[in-house]
Amino acid sequence: MQPHHCSNRSGSPVPFLRLALVLLISLASPASSCTEQERSSLLQLLAGLSRDGGLKASWRNGTDCCTWEGITCSGPSRTVTDVSLASRGLEGSISPFLGNLTGLLRLNLSRNSLSGGLPLELVSSSSIIVLDVSFNRLTGGLSELPSSTPARPLQVLNISSNLFTGRFPTSTWEVMKSLVVLNASTNGFTGQIPTTPCASAPSLAVLELSFNELSGNIPPGLSNCSMLKLLRAGYNNLSGTLPDELFKVTSLEHLSLPSNWLEGSLSGIGKLTNLVTLDLGGNELSGNIPESIGELKRLEELHLEHNSMSGELPSTLSNCTHLVTIDLKSNQFSGELTKVNFTSLPNLQNLDLLYNNFTGTIPESIYSCSRLTALRLSENNFHGQLSEKIGNLKFLSFLSLVGNSLTNLTRTLQILRSTRSLTTLLIGFNFMNETMPEDDSIDGFENLQVLSISDCSLSGKIPDCLSKLPNLEMLLLHNNQLTGPIPDWISSLNFLFYLDLSNNSLTGEISSSLMDMPMLKSNKTAPKVFELPVYDRSPFMQYLMPSAFPKVLNLGTNNFTGLIPEKIGELKALSSLNLSSNQLSGEIPETIGNLTNLQLLDLSGNHLTGAIPGALNNLHFLSKFNISSNDLEGPIPTVGQLSTFPNSSYDGNPKLCGPMLVNQCGSAETPLITQKRRKKKGVFALAFGVFFGGVAILFLLARLFVMFRGTSFMTKKEEQQQR
Template sequence: MRALHFSHMKYSNRFPTTFLSLALVLILFLASPTSACTEQERNSLLQFLGGLSQGGNLTLTWKNGTDCCTWEGITCSPDRTVTDVFLSSRSLQGFISPFLGNLTGLLRLNLSYNLLSGGLPLELVSSNSIIVLDVSFNQLNGNLQELPSSTPARPLKVLNISSNLFSGQIPSTTWEVMKSLVALNVSNNSFTGQVPTTLCVNAPSFTLLELSYNQISGSIPPELGDCSNLKYLSAGHNNLNGTLPDGLLDITSLEHLSFPNNQLQGSLSNISKLKNLVTLNLGGNFFDGNIPDSIGELKRLQEISLDHNQMSGEIPSTLSNCTKIITINLNSNSFSGQLTKVNFSNLPNLKNIELMGNKFSGAIPESIYSCNNLTALRLSFNSFHGQLSEKISNLKFLSFLSLVDISLTNITSAFQILRSCNNLTTLLIGLNFKHEIMPQDDRIDGFENLQVLSMYECSLLGRVPPWLSKLTNLEVLDLHSNKLIGLIPDWMNNLKSLFCLDISNNSLTGEISTALMEMPMLKTDNVAPKIFELPIYAAPALQYRMPSAIPKLLNLAANNFTGVIPAEIGQLKALLSLNLSFNKLSGEIPEAICNITNLQVLDLSSNDITGTIPAALNDLHFLSRFNVSNNDLEGTIPTGGQLSTFTNSSFDGNPMLCGSILNHHCNSAAAGSVSIFYEKLSGSKVIFTISFSVFFGVGVLYDQLVLSWYFGQAK
């Protein structure tokens, strides 16, 4: 569930629409034709404007000598008192003036979504009139000042300071004087310390607390159990530890409980008291035990996310009683048993089923295919077995399907069945169909909307299938670690949207096709990236919704390609990662490769490449991974640029290569005794898994290992 941001609230004073009320307003207006805001209020607003280095065109209406009630973003009451300052998303820069605290009738101040810096004036937090204060999504910094507990009660109801640069501890005594406080959002800052314990001491109407994305530590205070009207509690992505306090699990009003990515532990045995719970998100912690049978008593539950914990046992059949549920995310636990105990037919609203990385066995329950609204089904890395059921074609809205490593068989039947899922955009079916033949039937169709296709490590026999040429919306294609033979087909450049291609570790032959040099998405960055409908992600905090987050990549490594590296490769100016290692390529490194100025990964190792290393490679300033080891290169390694940042392992295995990096100085008599770190491989390419093509140094696409070889070999 997205964090709640109050900047989207619309604040306005609405006059009654009856004729009598309109007449009264008109009479008041006519009776005071010269009425205007006071000089103090006008000066206070001009002081605020004076503190801005960029005023977002406010000076067009904010002029001395005019009625400030007519200024842009200002609303006044009938008696011409400023009640609202609404200046959200105006590109304002500078600091927030404390003189705004002099607006004695100000009720609502919204400065969200700007570029304001400096601190938050205490005069605003301690105002005698402000009830809603929203400065979210700026660049405010520093600590929040404490209000002493002796301060008279303040009327503030809503405080949203999320998505700034605040640091230090969250004040504690301040909340003792906020007796009307309803909602507090401090998420996405750098606050440290512990969760405040005084939030509910004197604020009986306190309803919402959002603390996510900070550096808050310690345990969850039992005092939160005193918030008897609390509905929304979110503190994900912090450093909280300990267990969920019993008092917290007694708050029957609680609707949203979210603590993902902390260090919490314990069991969920007492969860049944939260009768009004709509969202339960405890993913990325250390919870253990099973899901209690009492989960079925949470009749309003719409989302349960317990992924990346240490939970086990079977899924209780009572989950079928949560008939309003939309999302079930149990990824990466140790749940076991057969899913057939859960009657998914009772869950008509279900859209997302996430069960990846557990120990489920038996057949995929047929009742899943009765969930007509299902858009995402992730069952990868379990112990299911058998063939894909024809009933999956009932899922007309299915967009994301991940079935990696579940012992599927009969790949031809699988594609014939899945062709009916017309909305499918992501299909991840690697580590299945072992040693079967890649379907070559040109009649395979129905995948026009497919954007991501991964069939890696299946040991599939045959050739790159011609029906792939019909997938005109394909953006990511991963066929690595199969047993495909033959040439790279010339139609590859007809895939106008393809920007990430991995056909490494196969038995492809011939020269590197120049068709690859004409791939439109690798030649230009002047294409606005689309957004994947559903995320491909590795962990709760690491997800990829946009293709631009996945590198533009070409991996042809560990095949039997011969000939030279085409000079046309310099046309692929948008390429970020290029891997041609472990082939039989000859000739020199083409100078044109230096035209790929955004290149971050370049691996030409273990080939038969000759000649010198082009000096212009030093100008590839983004190059962070480079390997030309185990070739027949000669001459001096160019210095004074990017190549000087790499170690000798990037150059080893070239006896005629010299330079200070290799401790083999040019013109040295020791030229013939240079130690070779790697031996050239001529047969099996088992060592390919340690060859270099890791991108960004992070483990990504964990569940289905799309592009797994690059992203999965994290260092």
């Protein structure tokens, strides 16, 4: 016979087990919940919110606030230690009553839409060690704490990405003896970089002040920040030279001061031997890169772009074997690159030397950087042919060689087809007066998204090998001497949304295949990102991804004939349509009025006839419009979008009339013809009067003539108003 262990047959527990269960529960449960003061302080925060992100469902009076959403309690007394309400869609103000949470260690209200000021009670809290209110809409300044305030425990203060203004307080930092991180970036703070935290907080490691309105010199007092690892103050109005005291902060690992007005040289930079990141781009630095750069053995990021630096690159740059990025674009560096042994830089991924004066051939040691993903050598004075060794760069995604003196386009493309990771290839302003390759065997560019072979004066036809680029999004072949028609396979490029064939000698009618390009009909674009920013005609206009470019069809300045296809109205995603300076005839299709995304429409310099379609007034985003130098006729719309453009948009159409033109719409005749006819009428009236020999008759006829002309003018004016 088996004994009963756990329960009787009725299902009710035995008394002993019931008692044991009660004891276990009582041991596992806290002896107390949060205090009434804590509950009340939290409810004060809730009361100040106009949008609470659903907190009311959890934060109910009379319940244990330790169970509320976003609240953490710790210790045997169940004290509130954490309030974590980041990214909750909160709107309203921050309650100062949160300062009554005497055990609160961490307060995170970041990434909401909170407004108003930052309560002094939180900054001066005797318990909070981490205070994060970043990414809100907080305003005002930071209040001063009384000098008699005892030391505060705050270690991390993140007030970045708000709307704070004014100068940094001084006495506040004097009591922050434990401060490790101060992030006040992306606000409107003015004045100088504060140095008080350096003297008061010996453990200060992070000082982040970027994107403010700070001015003045970099203060020498930063040398007191003996433990500082990160100093960022970019995108301010700082000026002067880099002080010698700054180079004494040898603990620095990240020095970032881009887009200021700093000047002078980098002579002392070699002392910061722990630097991992050096970003001084967008300043007014001069001189060369010192040989001492080789002392920065830990350096991974070197950004000196957009300065006025010059000279050759030092050979010691090869000692920075951990370099991942070298960005020296828009300077005046010169000489050959052979001094730098790129073989010693195995970690290099991005090399950008755009807009300098480097000469010679492209050193083959660059092709030993097997991890290179982006290489830009554009707008220099390199010459010769591309080396086959570039095929070693198996991860190369971005290659820009624009504006050098490279030769042999066909061979270049044959070499590059082995770099199968290429997505962006910009090689225009090279290969001058060569012939576009006709070899269909040029393939291997399956991943190519952007191809530019513009400004080369290339002869030949649009090569059929381009039809093998299934992922092509942007094709730029403008400013060449290409002939022949646009091939029908163009519509098979399902992702192509930017096509510039302008300034060539292409012939035939506008291909109907262009009307079937899927991406010009759809607003969809793939969210892909360039490895390096791409500049459009100016170093000041940069694009970070292909989809940031407008959808463009530019066939201007060619020899296209025939009509503008009616189906062009199906390309509803177009932002820019340029068919100017061709031999097109017929009328402007009404269907162009369907292209409601158009910002540019240029049909000038053709043989277009007929009236201006009223449907063009549907193009509400149109900012550039040109139909000059055609054979158009009739009135120019006096209302709507088309009435906002200057006379030059309509010049060279003798039969057009409108208030902005010499030819008014009161008469279909040109001013010159009208003037000649008036002279004839005057001669006829005089002859008629002399024939009858009577002054009275002449006077009467003259009155009748004037009355007749006045009646005619009024009638036409009324007709014009009716139109």
